[in-house]
Structures are given as structure tokens and as C-alpha cells.
Amino acid sequence: MFHWLEKRPFFFGVGIFIVISFAGLVMIVPHFVEQARPVVGTKPYTTLELTGRQLYISNNCVACHSQLIRPFKNETDRYGSYSLSGEYAYDRPFLWGSKRTGPDLMRVGNYRTTDWHENHMMDPAAVVPGSIMPAYPWMFTNTADVDTGWAEAETVRVVFNVPYNKDIPLMDGSVVQVPLASTVEGGRAEALIEAQAVAAEMKNQDVKDAVAAGKIPEIVALIAYLNALK
Amino acid sequence: MENRPLEYDYTVAKMFLFTTMLFGFIGMLLGVVLALQMAWPEFNTILGDTMAEYINFSRIRPIHTSGVIFGFTLSGIFAGWYYIGQRVLKVSMAESKFLMIVGKLHFWIYFLAILLAVVSLFAGYSQSNEYSELEWPLDIVVVVFWVLWGLSIAGLVGIRREKALYISIWYFMAAFLAVAMLFIMNNIVIPTYFVSGAGSIMHGVSAYAGTNGAMVQWWFGHNAVGFVLTVPLVGMIYYFLPKESGQAIYSYKLSLLSFWALMFVYVWAGGHHLLYSTVPDWMQTMGSIFSVILILPSWGSAINMLLTMKGEWKQVASNPVIKFMVLSSTFYMFATIEGPIQAIKSVNAIAHFTEWIVGHVHDGALGWVGFIIMAALYHMAPRIFKREIYSKALMNTQFWMQTLGVILYFTSMWIAGITQGMMWRAADEFGNLAYSFIDSVDALHVYYIIRAVGGILYLAGFIIFIYNIIKTMSARPVEERDLQNATPMAA
Numbered sequence: 001m002f003h004w005l006e007k008r009p010f011f012f013g014v015g016i017f018i019v020i021s022f023a024g025l026v027m028i029v030p031h032f033v034e035q036a037r038p039v040v041g042t043k044p045y046t047t048l049e050l051t052g053r054q055l056y057i058s059n060n061c062v063a064c065h066s067q068l069i070r071p072f073k074n075e076t077d078r079y080g081s082y083s084l085s086g087e088y089a090y091d092r093p094f095l096w097g098s099k100r101t102g103p104d105l106m107r108v109g110n111y112r113t114t115d116w117h118e119n120h121m122m123d124p125a126a127v128v129p130g131s132i133m134p135a136y137p138w139m140f141t142n143t144a145d146v147d148t149g150w151a152e153a154e155t156v157r158v159v160f161n162v163p164y165n166k167d168i169p170l171m172d173g174s175v176v177q178v179p180l181a182s183t184v185e186g187g188r189a190e191a192l193i194e195a196q197a198v199a200a201e202m203k204n205q206d207v208k209d210a211v212a213a214g215k216i217p218e219i220v221a222l223i224a225y226l227n228a229l230k
Numbered sequence: 231m232e233n234r235p236l237e238y239d240y241t242v243a244k245m246f247l248f249t250t251m252l253f254g255f256i257g258m259l260l261g262v263v264l265a266l267q268m269a270w271p272e273f274n275t276i277l278g279d280t281m282a283e284y285i286n287f288s289r290i291r292p293i294h295t296s297g298v299i300f301g302f303t304l305s306g307i308f309a310g311w312y313y314i315g316q317r318v319l320k321v322s323m324a325e326s327k328f329l330m331i332v333g334k335l336h337f338w339i340y341f342l343a344i345l346l347a348v349v350s351l352f353a354g355y356s357q358s359n360e361y362s363e364l365e366w367p368l369d370i371v372v373v374v375f376w377v378l379w380g381l382s383i384a385g386l387v388g389i390r391r392e393k394a395l396y397i398s399i400w401y402f403m404a405a406f407l408a409v410a411m412l413f414i415m416n417n418i419v420i421p422t423y424f425v426s427g428a429g430s431i432m433h434g435v436s437a438y439a440g441t442n443g444a445m446v447q448w449w450f451g452h453n454a455v456g457f458v459l460t461v462p463l464v465g466m467i468y469y470f471l472p473k474e475s476g477q478a479i480y481s482y483k484l485s486l487l488s489f490w491a492l493m494f495v496y497v498w499a500g501g502h503h504l505l506y507s508t509v510p511d512w513m514q515t516m517g518s519i520f521s522v523i524l525i526l527p528s529w530g531s532a533i534n535m536l537l538t539m540k541g542e543w544k545q546v547a548s549n550p551v552i553k554f555m556v557l558s559s560t561f562y563m564f565a566t567i568e569g570p571i572q573a574i575k576s577v578n579a580i581a582h583f584t585e586w587i588v589g590h591v592h593d594g595a596l597g598w599v600g601f602i603i604m605a606a607l608y609h610m611a612p613r614i615f616k617r618e619i620y621s622k623a624l625m626n627t628q629f630w631m632q633t634l635g636v637i638l639y640f641t642s643m644w645i646a647g648i649t650q651g652m653m654w655r656a657a658d659e660f661g662n663l664a665y666s667f668i669d670s671v672d673a674l675h676v677y678y679i680i681r682a683v684g685g686i687l688y689l690a691g692f693i694i695f696i697y698n699i700i701k702t703m704s705a706r707p708v709e710e711r712d713l714q715n716a717t718p719m720a721a
Contacts, residue, residue, distance in 0.1 A: 007395070009399075036440065088439065091440045131271075132271045134271060134282065155425040156435055
């Protein structure tokens with residue numbers, strides 16, 4: 001059979017394709033729907049949070065920080081309760097990472113504050129002596145691309161039916177809504193209101209002035225995202 | 231028929247030979263920069279605060295990984311294909327104008343894709359999925375050059391004179407098919423601009439959320455490693471080692487078994503990247519089991535290579551090209567036993583997220599991938615340029631520098647990784663965490679320095695390699711008959 005195949009490249013190729021493709025089918029297909037279902041209390045990201053998430057992605061924070069807490073006592077002691085599949089239902093792409101040069105950030109919003117992030121992003125070693133993390137001072141002056149943040153929220157609402165403007169059940173039985181404006185201008189206005197709340201807790205005068213003038217520096221969006229990680 | 235002279239046309243092979251050296255240098259240089267940044271974070275701002283946005287660790291890291299995998303390694307593979315393909319199929323590229331155009335177009339679009347990739351990653355356009363960072367417009371350019379490569383394979387196979395496909399061709403075909411499938415499936419995104427009418431046109435949102443995204447990504451990520459960094463290179467060593475040594479492949483049956491077993495088993499093993507995550511337990515277990523089974527086909531190929539040298543081990547001492555290939559096979563065996571060990575769940579609990587994984591990647595990438603590609607270029611260059619290798623002494627110097635570099639790299643990263651893993655889980659007498667996270671960072675400083683030294687040695691060796699190949703282009707010309715087996719080289 002193999003000698004026969006070796007003289008027939010087309011069937012050889014077909015043979016290879018069959019052998020390599022079914023592993024993926026068997027592993028990925030059966031759980032596809034079930035795994036995408038959110039757990040109770042999981043909310044979609046707001047426009048500003050998504051903008052921050054895009055900055056987390058474009059600056060490749062995932063190279064050094066995981067967002068996956070494994071079910072070991074030392075990890076739950078250090079980072080909080082272990083990860084559940086449904087908590088990632090609105091993460092596109094997932095940001096589990098594969099390397100912890102720095103600590104996990106899955107629930108960093110539970111134990112770090114806006115103030116802490118502000119100081120840390122400007123000069124990590126000043127907050128954590130011995131830190132080898134680079135500083136990100138340009139995030140305090142660059143303006144965030146809120147339009148693309150809104151574009152992503154609108155896209156997942158339309159294409160994947162992500163429940164913006166709908167009741168989302170919480171653990172205590174109450175419901176909450178995550179608003180999403182229907183136009184990009186509305187998205188900018190919503191993001192600015194969120195940004196004002198973050199900037200109010202910050203000290204950097206340039207950032208405060210920018211937000212007061214209607215601009216959103218990257219750092220504000222990033223902190224909004226980090227604070228949402230719970 | 232056997233003795234009929236056939237003029238092979240190496241135009242396209244030569245173009246890829248140059249990009250192998252160019253992208254290899256850039257990729258490895260960035261690797262050294264990253265290593266220095268981890269040892270001394272001041273290197274993040276070495277070009278001043280304004281440039282730091284573009285050259286800090288997090289920006290450079292994907293350019294290093296993509297540069298080495300898709301720049302250096304793919305160039306080496308394509309150079310190998312445009313060289314080996316003609317020879318084992320017994321046709322010349324010069325016989326078909328069409329295939330020559332396809333080959334050149336393949337090269338230029340590939341070159342364009344890599345340049346755009348570098349620029350866009352520096353600028354921060356990234357999906358941040360590992361080895362799959364490029365945004366959707368660039369993915370389309372990648373698909374174009376990949377299809378052109380497929381066309382080149384199909385075309386050359388289509389007009390072949392040698393009816394039976396040699397082992398190397400199996401591996402090239404497999405690499406083409408698997409990467410095409412994986413790349414397209416993993417990069418399915420919805421461009422947000424076209425749905426919402428706002429924002430950046432470059433941005434796309436993944437079709438897969440959360441755990442599904444992780445499964446598709448590591449199905450891709452693991453097998454991109456498999457079908458770029460392993461499969462075509464096994465195909466290349468199946469050609470270059472017998473050719474260089476004048477020995478027949480030790481066992482045809484073993485090559486057959488290893489090939490089909492590798493095809494079947496490899497793709498399952500992606501699950502070992504997701505142990506103790508939120509993917510289903512049975513899938514994690516499958517990932518572990520198949521990773522261990524993967525030892526068989528991997529070692530099958532490697533042992534087949536080493537036994538090909540049976541009775542001719544003296545060549546290892548006399549011929550540096552053989553030396554590179556034998557060490558390369560040895561590192562392949564080494565990396566393919568280390569990987570399965572890390573895939574065992576209880577070991578993975580310590581190893582995952584640590585530097586040990588980085589060490590594993592690099593004993594594979596530097597030891598196996600780097601050495602086989604450099605050996606392939608050393609074998610091809612005299613035949614392409616019809617000149618002897620400029621300096622055998624430089625080859626030996628390079629060999630030992632780089633070997634030492636690899637050893638420093640993986641030993642330091644083993645110790646660093648296990649140190650991290652153990653410190654994170656260490657508990658004091660009351661059962662509380664014994665160390666804060668920053669303690670584990672401080673503890674690694676010395677290993678980061680050793681690793682940087684290892685990387686610098688390897689890079690220095692690579693610069694010697696480039697110098698040697700460039701000088702070969704103007705070295706003493708040789709006759710066709712000198713090029714049968716062992717590569718001619720000046721002392």
C-alpha cells in the first residue's frame with residue numbers, strides 16, 4: 001500500500017490530510033458550544049474596557065502575564081479562586097498566556113487599585129523593588145483608540161450576540177446591564193464618562209487635563225480594563 | 231537515464247539562502263536583546279525613552295519568535311525545497327517557465343510578508359496569539375505565499391521524472407498541508423471595521439471565545455511548531471545526511487513508520503499546553519498520553535539518522551557538516567524526550583509558566599533547527615555557487631561556540647524554571663506561601679545573565695556562519711565531480 005501511495009502524490013496528500021485532521025475534530029468540536037457559555041455573573045466588557053484590552057494585546061502583556069489560575073492551593077492563595085471556563089466567555093482572543101515572568105492577572109482587579117497601577121506603569125521598580133518589568137510612560141500621553149474599542153463591542157454584539165443592553169444575572173439574584181451605544185459617537189461619550197471616573201482617582205495632571213479636554217490617554221483605558229479583571 | 235546530466239536551476243534556492251541568513255541574524259539579535267532586557271531591565275530604554283515604546287521587551291518578543299520561526303526557519307525550508315525538490319524529482323526548474331515565475335513570486339511575496347510583519351509588530355498591530363500575532367490583512371498575504379509554495383510543490387511533482395516520491399517530499403507535502411489547515415482555522419476573525427463601520431481597518435475579533443480560543447490556538451501553536459520546526463526539517467536531514475556522508479538511509483521501513491506515526495500522533499499532543507486549565511479533563515489526558523507516544527516517531531527518525539552513520543563515524547571528526555547534522559539529530563532526540571516529560575501532568579504542574587519551557591523551546595530551536603539549517607546551507611552553498619567552502623577552521627570554531635551557547639542556554643533555563651516552579655508552590659510551616667512573586671524574579675537574575683551569555687555565543691557563531699557563506703561565494707572554484715558527496719572545503 002505504501003509503495004502504491006508513494007507513486008501517487010494526490011492520494012498521498014489526501015492520506016496525510018485525513019491522518020492529520022481528525023485529531024482536531026475529535027478534540028475541538030464536541031465541547032464547542034458548552035465551553036462558550038458564560039457562568040452567572042460574567043459580564044461583557046464596556047467600550048473603555050475593551051479599548052484597554054486592545055492595548056493589553058497590542059503591547060503584548062500576555063508575553064509575561066498569564067490570566068489562568070490553576071486549581072492548586074498555592075495559586076488560589078496567591079491569585080484568588082481558580083478559573084472557570086465560562087468566565088472567559090467574552091474573551092476574544094483568550095489571554096491565558098504561557099509564561100509567568102510576572103504574576104498572573106486574572107483577578108488583579110480584586111487586589112490592586114487605580115492608584116497602584118498608575119504608579120506601577122510609570123515606574124514598576126519604584127513600586128516593586130527588583131521588578132524587571134519595562135516602564136510604559138508613553139501610555140500617559142498617547143491617546144487611546146476608543147473607536148476601535150467600540151467597533152469591537154458592536155461587532156461581537158451583532159455577530160456573536162453578546163448581551164449588551166440586556167439583563168445579566170448576578171450571583172445574588174439581581175441583574176445588571178452593560179450599556180453599549182448604537183453609534184460610534186455615542187460610544188466615545190460613554191467611554192469618556194467611564195474615563196472621568198478612572199481619572200478622578202489618578203494623580204497625573206496631564207492625564208486629568210486630557211480627560212477634562214475630552215481625550216482619553218491610553219493609561220486610563222488600560223487601568224479600566226485591569227480594574228475589570230475580577 | 232541515471233547518468234544523464236541535468237542542469238539544476240538554483241535561482242530561487244539562492245534567494246531563500248540569503249533571507250535565511252538575513253532573518254536568522256535579525257531574529258537571533260533580537261533574542262539577545264530580549265535576554266539582556268530580562269537580565270538588566272535598563273536595556274528597555276537603551277535607545278532612549280521615545281524609542282522604548284517600540285523596543286521594550288513586550289513589543290520585541292513576538293518579532294523575535296516570528297522572525298526566527300517564519301523568517302529564519304521558513305527561509306531555510308524554502309531554500310531546502312527549491313534545492314532538494316529538483317534533485318529528488320529529477321527535474322530542473324529551468325524546464326518550466328511557469329514554475330520559475332511561481333518560485334520567484336513565492337519569494338518576493340514571502341519577503342514582503344515578513345517585512346510587513348516586522349513593521350506592523352513594531353507598531354503594535356497584534357492579535358497576541360503566540361506565533362499567530364499578525365492581523366488579518368497580513369494573514370491574507372501569508373496565505374498567498376503559502377498557496378504559491380503549494381503550487382510550486384504540485385507543479386514540480388507533476389512534471390517529475392522519478393516516479394516514486396523520496397522521503398523528503400513526503401515531509402514537505404505534510405508541512406504544506408498541515409500548516410495551511412492550522413493557519414487558516416486559527417486566524418478566522420471578523421474584521422470589526424466592516425461590521426461596525428468604525429475604528430481601525432486592521433483590527434479583527436477572533437471567531438473563538440475563551441476556552442475554545444485556547445483549544446484552537448494550541449492546536450495551532452503546538453503543530454505550527456511541529457509542522458514548521460520539525461516536519462520539513464526531518465525531510466531535509468533525510469536528504470542532506472545521506473548525500474553528505476555517501477551512506478544509504480539505515481532503514482526504509484523505519485522512515486515509513488516514523489512518518490505516518492508522526493502525522494497521526496503529533497496533532498493530538500497540543501492539549502499538553504492546556505494542562506490544569508479549563509479545557510475538559512479527558513482532553514488534557516489525551517494531550518499527555520499522545521505527547522508520551524510521540525517519543526516513538528520522533529526517536530524513530532532521529533535513530534534512523536544516527537544509524538545511517540553506522541560504520542562511518544570517523545566522518546563526524548573529519549567533516550564539520552556531518553558534525554552539525556549529527557549534533558542536530560542528537561538535540562532532536564533530546565528535545566523530543568524533554569517535551570513528553572514536561573507533558574506529564576505532575577511535572578507540568580511545576581514546569582508550566584516557567585523558564586524551563588523556554589529552555590525546552592531553545593534546545594529544540596538552537597540545537598535542532600538552527601544546526602540542521604546551517605548544515606543544509608553549508609551543503610548547498612558550494613553546489614549553488616560551484617565553489618568550495620571558504621574555511622573549515624571557521625566552521626569548527628563556530629560549531630563549538632554555538633554548542634557551548636546552547637548548553638549554557640538550556641542548563642541555566644532548567645535551573646531557573648525549576649527554581650521558579652518550586653518557589654511559587656513553597657509553603658512555610660503554617661501552610662502559607664513562603665515567597666512573594668518578586669522573590670522568584672530576584673532569584674533568577676544570575677540565570678538570566680548566563681542565558682544572555684549563551685545567546686551571545688550562539689549569535690556570534692551565526693555571524694561567523696554568515697561570513698563563511700559570503701566568503702564562499704568568492705572562494706576557489708570546484709569541478710562538478712568534486713561535489714558528489716562530502717562538501718569540498720578549504721582548510
